[in-house]
Amino acid sequence: MRAAAFTDLTGPDGVGIVDRPDPEPERGDAVVDVEACSINRHDLWILEGDSAMVDADDLPFVSGLDVAGTVREVAPDVTDVEPGDRVVLCPNETCGSCRFCREGPENMCENFSLYHGGLAERARVTADRLVALPDGVEATTAAALPTAYVTAYRMLRRADLAAGDRVFVPGATGGVGVAAVQLCDALGIETVGTSRSADKLDRVREVGLDRGVESADIAEIEAAIDEPVDAVVNHLGGEYSKLGQSVLRRGGTMVVCGRTAGGTSEFDVADLFLAHKRIVGSTMGTQPDLKRLVELVADDAFEPVIDDTYPLAETGAAFAAMQERESVGKLVVVS
Ligand SMILES: NC(=O)c1ccc[n+]([C@@H]2O[C@H](COP(=O)([O-])OP(=O)(O)OC[C@H]3O[C@@H](n4cnc5c(N)ncnc54)[C@H](OP(=O)(O)O)[C@@H]3O)[C@@H](O)[C@H]2O)c1
Ligand SMILES: [Zn+2]
Numbered sequence: 001m002r003a004a005a006f007t008d009l010t011g012p013d014g015v016g017i018v019d020r021p022d023p024e025p026e027r028g029d030a031v032v033d034v035e036a037c038s039i040n041r042h043d044l045w046i047l048e049g050d051s052a053m054v055d056a057d058d059l060p061f062v063s064g065l066d067v068a069g070t071v072r073e074v075a076p077d078v079t080d081v082e083p084g085d086r087v088v089l090c091p092n093e094t095c096g097s098c099r100f101c102r103e104g105p106e107n108m109c110e111n112f113s114l115y116h117g118g119l120a121e122r123a124r125v126t127a128d129r130l131v132a133l134p135d136g137v138e139a140t141t142a143a144a145l146p147t148a149y150v151t152a153y154r155m156l157r158r159a160d161l162a163a164g165d166r167v168f169v170p171g172a173t174g175g176v177g178v179a180a181v182q183l184c185d186a187l188g189i190e191t192v193g194t195s196r197s198a199d200k201l202d203r204v205r206e207v208g209l210d211r212g213v214e215s216a217d218i219a220e221i222e223a224a225i226d227e228p229v230d231a232v233v234n235h236l237g238g239e240y241s242k243l244g245q246s247v248l249r250r251g252g253t254m255v256v257c258g259r260t261a262g263g264t265s266e267f268d269v270a271d272l273f274l275a276h277k278r279i280v281g282s283t284m285g286t287q288p289d290l291k292r293l294v295e296l297v298a299d300d301a302f303e304p305v306i307d308d309t310y311p312l313a314e315t316g317a318a319f320a321a322m323q324e325r326e327s328v329g330k331l332v333v334v335s
């Protein structure tokens with residue numbers, strides 16, 4: 001089979017097509033014919049050599065978490081899925097025995113890691129991590145969900161929001177950003193988001209963004225947000241964290257899941273305790289979260305935004321588009 005592998009960690013030019021032996025299922029596994037795999041900034045960090053998870057010794061490395069397709073083969077002990085089933089993968093890898101695996105939520109597993117290997121024609125995965133796709137939910141659509149939408153969904157849950165609340169989404173045009181906007185829209189929650197691109201903000205308005213601030217200047221954005229928000233969906237980190245804190249209402253919650261704009265942030269400590277604000281971290285979500293999102297898509301509650309699809313051979317171009325910040329929503333590699 002063919003796979004789009006990272007052959008060096010210098011950026012999108014480091015993606016090459018390699019031949020790999022067809023995977024065979026071991027105990028508990030299924031082999032999926034991959035029809036679609038969306039890419040995430042997580043994959044781009046790896047490709048740019050900015051991830052502690054993968055180094056030169058791991059090359060060539062096949063990334064890709066968000067696999068959707070059709071089951072091709074299962075190990076003899078697998079009964080939950082069978083060849084021909086249409087599925088999407090929950091990429092969570094958990095130990096099954098720590099406190100959080102026992103009590104939940106599973107995404108807090110002390111030994112949490114993620115599946116990689118979806119940027120290929122076939123993927124060997126843990127069969128009980130597969131979620132069935134209802135008729136009418138295409139593989140390309142489903143592949144958008146497991147990382148960006150599930151993460152945004154969990155972040156909104158952590159902020160205890162209700163219809164009528166207001167959420168600030170700095171960087172409202174990417175995978176997690178658009179997902180947060182759409183999920184808020186479906187829940188009757190108002191959003192204000194930022195981008196350096198007016199055109200991209202216009203496209204996010206079409207899927208529910210209530211107010212867009214076209215700026216990358218922190219002081220300018222702060223001045224534009226004249227009413228405090230109930231929550232901040234912060235996937236940027238860096239100086240956006242202090243900004244998020246300052247536009248948060250008394251008792252509001254900022255949920256942080258990423259570091260695109262910087263791995264360290266400053267906080268106003270007195271404001272934090274005097275105004276009873278909460279800053280919480282969040283990573284991914286649970287397999288039941290993914291199931292719920294698949295059901296919501298099947299019920300037409302929202303339609304994931306896919307900017308473009310790329311054949312496997314052009315996976316490098318998909319990463320270049322992400323790096324250049326050209327896209328709105330998700331980029332999906334199809335085989
Ligand atoms: N912890 C988790 O479980 C988890 C899960 C998913 C994602 N994440 C993290 O969340 C972040 C977003 O991931 P994603 O896949 O949604 O990425 P993405 O699609 O590439 O996000 C693009 C968005 O980020 C903005 N952006 C890009 N570079 C920026 C910069 N230097 N400064 C300010 N804004 C910038 C873009 O703004 P413009 O419109 O101005 O270009 C756009 O709105 C990443 O840090 C990722 O690692 C974490
Ligand atoms: Zn665990």
